[in-house]
Amino acid sequence: MRGAISSPRHDVPVGMLEGRVTGLSGLSVSLSGLRDFTGVGDRVTIYGLDGRQTQAEIVAFQQDIAIAMPFGSLEGIGSGCRATFQLYDQEQRRRRAGGTLMVNAGWQGRVVDPMGRPMDGKGPLPSEGTPQRLHASPPEAAMRARLGPRIDLGVRALNLFTTCREGQRLGLFAGSGVGKSTLMGMLARDTACDVAVIALVGERGREVREFVEDDLGPEGLAKSVVVVATSDTSPLMRREAAYAAMAVAEHFRDQGKSVLMLMDSVTRFCQALREIGLSSGEPPATRGYPPSVFAELPRLLERAGPGLMDEQGHAGQMTAMFSVLVEGDDQNEPVADAVRGILDGHVVLERRIAESGRYPAVNVLRSLSRTVPGCLTEEENQLVLQARSCLSTWDEMQDMVRLGAYRPGNDQRVDEAIRVAPAVEEMLKQRKGERATLPESFDALRGALS
DSSP states (O other): OHHHHHSOOTTOOSEEEEEEEEEEETTEEEEESOTTTOOTTOEEEEEOTTSOEEEEEEEEEETTEEEEEESSOOTTOOTTOEEEEEEOOHHHHHHHTTOEEEEOGGGTTEEEOTTSOBOSSSOOOOOOSEEEETTOOOOOTTTBOOOOSEEOOSOHHHHHHSOEETTOEEEEEEOTTSSHHHHHHHHHHHSOOSEEEEEEEEEOHHHHHHIIIIIIHHHHHHTEEEEEEETTSOHHHHHHHHHHHHHHHHHHHTTTOEEEEEEEOHHHHHHHHHHHHHHTTOOOOBTTBOHHHHHHHHHHHTTSEEOBOOTTSOOOEEEEEEEEEOGGGOTTSHHHHHHHHHSSEEEEBOHHHHHTTOSSOBOTTTOEETTTTTTSOHHHHHHHHHHHHHHHHHHHHHHHHHHTOOOTTSOHHHHHHHHHHHHHHHHHOOOTTOOOOHHHHHHHHHHHHO
């Protein structure tokens, strides 16, 4: 055994550790016999009474007992069932901690689950590639590159009022049914990037094909990798969908490419973390979320952004859009508040605007990008400031104007808002199949303000 450990063959286990199921509680399984050789994040295989094998991840320890959560169903697992853990040398153990994916260029155009298994019926994925860790650390803060040039998102409202740079991270804050999925499909199709990676976390099963075929379309899918964990999967699978998509995006970013990372939604990711934390014995804190949820959020979100610079000073960029499903349109609920403080800007989609028939339903007054005005020219900055001022004034005065309580000529600023704001609102409308480049967006804004 000593010789095997000191000079192991590549990717071959040096031994097998065996434990037993001692209890089941809620979503978790208690395992004995794995002490001293396993840690949090290690994956074990549980053999059910019906002969099925279920993979599980250790999420906590209670004295000598390991608490594991299965990736699949608990059916067929009972007290006394066998659990095994493969032993590797230290280097391989580090690589395998938390799981890995063998990502390569053949993943583009495919729909996969968090374990890297195809879901689109197009056959198996290519097996070659280098292992990509699911739970990797973010690049070193002092070593990673700075943000790249501004990126064309293809959506007028975002190009104008939340102008983005390559490597920036934005949050899309929206309630249910206000066009969030449609907007994400537009971004995946029309953003000027090399690869788009889309994570559908806790999505309704019937909506997956609708998103892929209607919102994303053949053109968008061709340059995308879609990672799906539907709402009926285990919380561990829903959590892994976010990590798997991030690992895929990191793979392409580390090759020097411009990557667009889309995740729908952070809220369902946090709900999965809440289920895992409560099942492992954590106490509930803010609105039922255990403390580990808010510790895990920055570890995931900080992985997006610029990569490490190479010897020539070049680096890949991961521009990221994380959607947040705000409960009851409450923009200050705990997950939304935490995400807003981590990211580099936010886009707010409002039900009131959607109900008025203007899509995308972006409230440009409540949305901002922290790289503006640095990524705009002086003339573009003036255009955006003028438009914001007119829209803000119109928002304050429109009720008085409609009631006839305002007399034209009393305030020049209000008169200009009455003239300009409807034209700007009309300009912000954009059909699902329409693409608006950055120059076209600013030309349209000039026309609306003239």
